[in-house]
Amino acid sequence: MKPTNLNLKPSLLAIVVSTSLLTACGSDDDNDVLVTPEPAPVVMQTFSVTVTNLTANQPMSPVILASHSADAMLWQAGEPASVAIEKMAEGGDTADIAALEVVNSSVNGVGMLMPGMSETLILTLAEADVANISLATMLVNTNDAFTGLNSISIAGMQVDMPSMMHNMAYDAGTEDNSEQKGTIPGPADGGEGFNANRDDVDFVHIHPGVITQYDGLDDSVLMPSHRFDNPVLAVKIVRTQ
Template identity: 55%
Template sequence: MRIIKQMTHKRLTASMVLASLFTLSACSDNDYSPINTQTPTQVATQDYRVTVTNLTANQPMSPLALLRHNADITAWQTGGAASLPLETLAESGDSTGFADMDGVDALIKGLGILAPGMTESIELELSPDEVASISVLTMLVNTNDAFAGVNSVSLVDLAVNTTVKFSSIAYDAGTEANSEAKGTIPGPADSGEGFNAARDDVDRVHAHPGVISADDGLANSVLSASHRFDNPVLTISIERLR
């Protein structure tokens, strides 16, 4: 697998390296040694572009986490308990733990914080034996444990020049109480704590009920009305380029 390019605002291109293999063969029965040029068989790749847009007013998203994984893997299960990698991402924005999950072949991280209203694209070049399913996740960083994304989208049947589009609601990992209290939110609204191993909420993934904020009467909240969000919070498109 190769990441062809990642871009946000401006298009960033990575240099492409082409390699040719030449085989020299000699015939001992002649006075000269002919050179036979043999071109290696090139396996056609399958190229994809994943594009994510932040639809919120004041909820920066943590760097995107794009997972390539086996078809039977899910990044989360609504109604089920969050895995440790999901808990860590939903509370701190750190997606590193997904790289060690069984069945996950690759973790590709976004370029950085995806600000409100902004879009980022990641392009992938996959060999046929790498094509499986992908998931995309990100944290709403001005929350206790909200995240969004798409879960286990198969690439196998996506035809060339075809795009599939998704809208994502905000999910609650159910691992940290939505107190909105000072010191509990990692985003710029608070710059507080990220991951905490203690689980003091319902311990199941569900649709996020939204933030309350101090403007709406939650006295100890560090959030304002600008941090509220309506669903969906993300749009995600996956395009097969070739």
């Protein structure tokens, strides 16, 4: 049997080796698929906020419920009210509150919250945006009384575990509590709402209550039924999802 000759020419040997290496280390590029990872799903949380008017004859303006960062507050007792709070407290206008830079989401009530009545507002937020909420509404048979929640944390709330609270009335301190005809926007008068002129103490404080003409304020358009005691608003917060 003739022996196999393994003495190949150098050039031929190089071709054989090169071909073998390419075959052994062949590229898998044709089989590679670039996989883009799926984005993590956005987890949503839904909150049900029920408000109840506890007064005898103080309709409340359409409520605004707003979510915002934990370090934000809509008002501060002892400090001047913002123009946004002034407009809401004097005329029930919440547009400037909704437009605040710190507010990331808001929802309004459908209409006046009448004495003894309740309304539920629904707020759905991405889990990453769940921090604090605030709520505000005007007592419309007054010059500048308002009430609400001021930066309440909802982070970490468990589903179907309600949080309940009662809230007092505040005086925006932006309009004199004269109770005079033409100065109150509610049904007791139908007068002026917001007025940019500030003629009161110019700081937010607990409202002292109304006086009425029956207690000697002769120019007042208010009656004893318009008086109110604290608290004036009940709030129930439930995380439903």
